[in-house]
Amino acid sequence: MLTRTLLCILAIGLFSLAVHAQAPAVGSDQLVLDEDTGISLRPGFDAELIYEVPKSQGSWVAMAFDPKGRLIVSDQDDKGVFRVTLPTATSRSVKVESLPGFPYEPIPWGKRTVGGALGFLYAFDSLYMSNMRGFYRIRDTDGDDEFDEFTLLKKLNVGYEHSAHSIIQTADGKGLYLVSGNFTRTPAGTASVQPPVWLEDSLIPSIPDPMGHAVGLKPPGGWICRISPDGADWKMIASRFRNSVDIALNREGELFTYDSDMEFDVGCPWYRPTRINHVTSGSEFGWRSGSGVWLDYFADSNGSVLDIGPGSPTAISFGHHSNFPAEFQDKLFICDWTFGTIFTVEMKESGSTYTGTKAEFLHGSPLNVAAMRFGPDGAMYFLTGGRTTASRLYRVRYTGSAKPAVVRTPPAPNELRALRHSLEKLHVRAEPGDEVIATAWPHLSHADRNIRYAARIAIECQDVSLWREKVFAESNPRAVIYSGIALCRHGDKSLSRRLLDKLGEVPFAILEKEDRLALLRAYALCFMRMDKPAGEQASAVIARLDAHYPSADDTVNAELWNAELCRVLAALDAPTVVKKTIELMKSTRAETVSYDKTMLERHEYGAAILKMMANTPNARNIHYANSLSRVRSGWTIEARKYYFGWLNEALEKDGGKSFAGYIRAIRTNAIAHLETAEVDLLGGLLSDFPTFDLSKLPKARGPGQEWTVEKAMKLSEPDLRGRNFENGKRMFSAGFCIVCHRVGGEGGHSGPDLGSLSSRYSIRDILVAIVEPSASISEQYMARTVKLKKGDPLSGRLIYRNEKEIGVASNPFDLNQITKAPADDVQSIEFSNISMMPSGLILGMNRDELMDLMAYLLSGGNPQHKAFAKD
Incomplete structure (x- = not known):
């Protein structure tokens, strides 16, 4: 029987360079390669x-x-x-019938017409x-x-x-x-x-995705x-x-x-x-x-x-x-x-x-x-x-050897699951609701997280007037925390002072690990949903929490407590939060990311993640930096220099496509909260981040051609072996691909990572994406058309949208160039069918340059790929 590799070659020509992954050796779980399909699977299947x-x-x-x-x-x-x-x-035959009459309302998506069943x-x-x-x-x-x-x-x-x-x-x-x-x-x-009381509930104001993904989407998601x-x-x-x-x-x-x-x-x-x-x-x-x-x-x-x-x-x-x-x-x-x-x-x-x-x-x-x-x-x-x-x-x-029939023994009755189910039956509005509250309230202090959650939702489904005063009469610390969270979500802002005083009765030091985090979340929700304390009450909350920051406990839980204490204290502009947090940033080390390396090594896309794992950002410090970005009190020039120097160094780390943009946004927020004198003293630390200089990128030698998909596909006739890796890499820059895309960890972030193309797409798919970029656009990279009540519409990547204004990046090669418009001037926002990627980027390339580029893309930036072998 033909192997899957041969089937692929017959289907898409010698351009196909897909390779089968080797099954990992993991004892009895070792996978076995099925020669007919090229799939590695468990033994016996x-x-x-x-x-x-x-x-x-x-x-x-x-x-x-x-x-x-x-x-x-x-x-x-x-x-x-x-x-x-x-x-x-x-019968070995397969019968495929087209079924008529099914509802189909076409949705334009680039050059695709989408609307099939999902x-x-x-x-x-x-x-x-x-x-x-x-x-x-x-x-x-x-x-x-x-x-x-x-x-x-x-x-x-x-x-x-x-x-x-x-x-x-x-x-x-x-x-x-x-x-x-x-x-x-x-x-x-x-x-x-x-x-339905959904809000953002982010104590640190949320940064919109710098790539424009899901900007403006609100809960419930x-x-x-x-x-x-x-x-x-x-x-x-x-x-x-x-x-x-x-x-x-x-x-x-x-x-x-x-x-x-x-x-x-x-x-x-x-x-x-x-x-x-x-x-x-x-x-x-x-x-x-x-x-x-x-x-x-x-x-x-x-x-x-x-x-x-x-x-x-x-x-x-x-x-x-x-x-x-x-x-x-x-x-x-x-x-x-x-x-x-x-x-x-x-x-x-x-x-x-x-x-x-x-x-x-x-x-x-x-x-x-x-x-x-x-x-x-x-x-x-x-x-x-x-x-x-x-x-x-x-x-x-x-298809393995027959195994003795095993009669499944039903699990023993799970009393905790049964209790949760009984509480979930109360997730309805009852009249008057007193009985539901009486039943659910004792379980706010239960040891099981999901039972506490089910009890809180049951209570929240009832009229707040029936249970509001029970919060202030409660004496169990855990019940105070979780009923306080419920009250934040439903209570009047006038209750803020009373609730903060009640939360102040909860002794942070003697709480169990998850209750400490829950208490800090209750404080955060009170600040956001009700009102942030001021004056003497703010000082009292700061004194209450600052004594525990940073934690002397050297555990993962302590790291989480520090992260949330920093979040809350920074929101209150606590006098010592800058000094303490900067000291934490100096001692905190990047955590090892434990992704499945065996799986990641299987594909070029995974190689980029492996590179990130080898150059891991310090995520904890990014949280600290973000928390401090709006703090005004307690800064020294030395602390400011360390802070902005650390942010600049963070850009040298590898992360997702939005990673650098987020670091820039944190930095921009921090700059906005500087005093004028500080700006002068910090000098070069506040300079803008570099972008690609298009004039310095290499150019194709040519002569170029009017490349179409079909004309380029004819290059599949010869084998791609013996191609020039360095020239392919150079064409990746000459075609401006590097400005928006990454291969092997190098390049920009405004477009998809191209390191895994050969594992998911055929040569034709890749060429269509290059020659006809609007033919199929992932929703993650779709541009928007913003129609304004006054003036010409804006077109490009939606970078942010808030109550005051909207920002759109129209230049695909520099998403830092943002055109702004007042939010109340926006008439509508629609997805665009036109890709931000320009067409014609390969028209200046000759035959060998295009073939080397395709080999480079298929290799995922790996010079050892067989496309570059000389034999």
């Missing part, structure tokens, strides 16, 4: 390529099984919906579908095996790739769950289990709704995700999702890796735009079950849907698009929630997994595809 999707059928990203065991799939763009009859023991589920004798514009119920009403009724149940707000995604059935079998990314606002008419089968009742049960694509229920009926990171923020203290979240009633997971992301330990949020690391989460499913061996039945299978990996996560009960450990189940290169489900036959089926990339349908079956 077999991978099979079922169907290679032709370009005419698009790039598939959604899938579900119908009652007859057939797959319903959809192209992401405009090629439509298909039904796939899978091969059987008696999620399917067959339930209640219906096929449910989500796309960027709506949630639909689709039925075959006359039994002829053809869908003929297409009903829009709810209009959805467009969120591009961060739109509504997967649909599953609820644990009780009476409803549906739908998960959505943070770009799609909750639909009109949606009720909420959470009291990504959400999960429970929906009745007829689509009439919608209730949001959880929120503040970034872009969870799928959801899954374990055997106990507990809900989980796999949420994405913000890869631009790698190296920053607010960066959170991709993670598994246990979705409980009313849970909030802290996504905010820019630097305002809540940290997992914030008491008014929920933490993760397991942090996975960098990646792009897609599909998830529990193994009890499979016929895999017993050891896999209770594991959660999770798929990563970027690194072409499927992991298993083993859950372990931890109080009323879970902790998890991960292991690789399979990986390939490229293997951009877009969707996955277990079929009626118990095998795993998954699709690769998305963003017009090549799409394939695979099947994974267990």
Whole structure:
């Protein structure tokens, strides 16, 4: 049988330089290479390529099984919906039918026309579908095996790739769950289990993403709704995700999702890796735009079950849907698009929630997994595809030796989980609500974090007048903290002084570790939601907390206490916070980042992260610097010089695409709070950061050509071996690629990192992106068109938007050049279909220069790549 490498060569010519990763040797978990597909997977399993999707059928990203065991799939763009009859023991053929009539409302996205389904589920004798514009119920009403009724149940707000995604059935079998990314606002008419009092709640004012991503998006961010089968009742049960694509229920009926990171923020203290979240009633997971992301330990949020690391989460499913061996039945299978990996996560009960450990189940290169489900036959089926990339349908079956049947022993009753469930039933407004408050209140001091959370939400659902005075009568320190957090979210600002006095009764020194963090969060929420103290009360709060800063305890918990003490004391302009924090900055060292090196080494994209790990920024000091940026009291010239010198040195570290921009923003905020005399004394430390001088970049020798995609594709006829690495690198600069993109850790940050191109995209895809940059634009890099009430519209990257003004960078080669307009002059803001990347950047290159550039891109900046071999 042809190997996958040979199939790729036949499909896209000798231009293909994709290589298979070697399976890591990790004892009994060692993966085995499947020669037929090029996929490395666990021993005893077999991978099979079922169907290679032709370009005419698009790039598939959604899938579900119908009652007859057939797959319903959809192209992401405009090629439509298909039904796939899978091969059987008696027939090896695959039948693919195009299904007519499916709702399609095109959305222009560069030169793409997007609008395909992003999620399917067959339930209640219906096929449910989500796309960027709506949630639909689709039925075959006359039994002829053809869908003929297409009903829009709810209009959805467009969120591009961060739109509504997967649909599953609820644990009780009476409803549906739908998960959505943070770009799609909750639909009109949606009720909420959470009291809808969402705010940014960032004590340090949030810095908008310097790359312009998600600027202006407000809470609640990504959400999960429970929906009745007829689509009439919608209730949001959880929120503040970034872009969870799928959801899954374990055997106990507990809900989980796999949420994405913000890869631009790698190296920053607010960066959170991709993670598994246990979705409980009313849970909030802290996504905010820019630097305002809540940290997992914030008491008014929920933490993760397991942090996975960098990646792009897609599909998830529990193994009890499979016929895999017993050891896999209770594991959660999770798929990563970027690194072409499927992991298993083993859950372990931890109080009323879970902790998890991960292991690789399979990986390939490229293997951009877009969707996955277990079929009626118990095998795993998954699709690769998305963003017009090549799409394939695979099947994974267990073919190892038969293992003795294991009858699963139901876990012992979890009393803590049962208690949490009983509190979650109270997440409704009761009349008058006294009984709910009486039931939930004692559990504000429970030792289990999720139980405390469930109790607080139950109380917050009731009229604040019923429980406001209970806060001030409470004597248990933990209950004071958590009821105080609730009161901050619902109480009147006039209560600020009373609440601060009450929090002052809580003895910081004798609190347990997580209660110290919760107390500091309560102070922060009071400052933000009610009022910041002044005069004698401010001095009293400062004296109360300053005595514990910095902590003498040499533990991770002490580092977190110091971080939050700094945040609160800086907000109060405490007299000693500068001196103490500068001393901390001098002694704090960058923390080792523990990402999965084995996985990162598999792809060029991972090499850039590995470089960051070798030149790790001091994230803790970035937090301290950000906290001090608005402090006016307690500075000396020596402290100022150290502070700005440290920020300048921080720019020499490696991080995500927005990393340097965030450091600049912190620096700009600090400069704005300087006195005039300080500006004169600090001199060169305040000079602007350098940008690329386009006039000094090398130029192509030429003669150039009118390169088109087809003309450039003809270069695939010869092999790319023997290319010139240095010339390819030079062309990366000559074509201005280096100004906006990074390869091998070198280059700008305003465009995508190109280090992983060969692992995810074909040569044609890469050439289309260069020659026709508007053909397909990731939502992370889309420009905006800002229409003004007066004057010409602004077009470019939306850098920031606040109550006073809006800032747009129109020059793709220098995002520091910002055009501003008053906020009240803005008429509308829309995504632009035109890429900020200019076309024609390779027109001056001759044949060899273009081939060397392509080899350089495919190599990820690796001079040892086989494209540069001389043989």
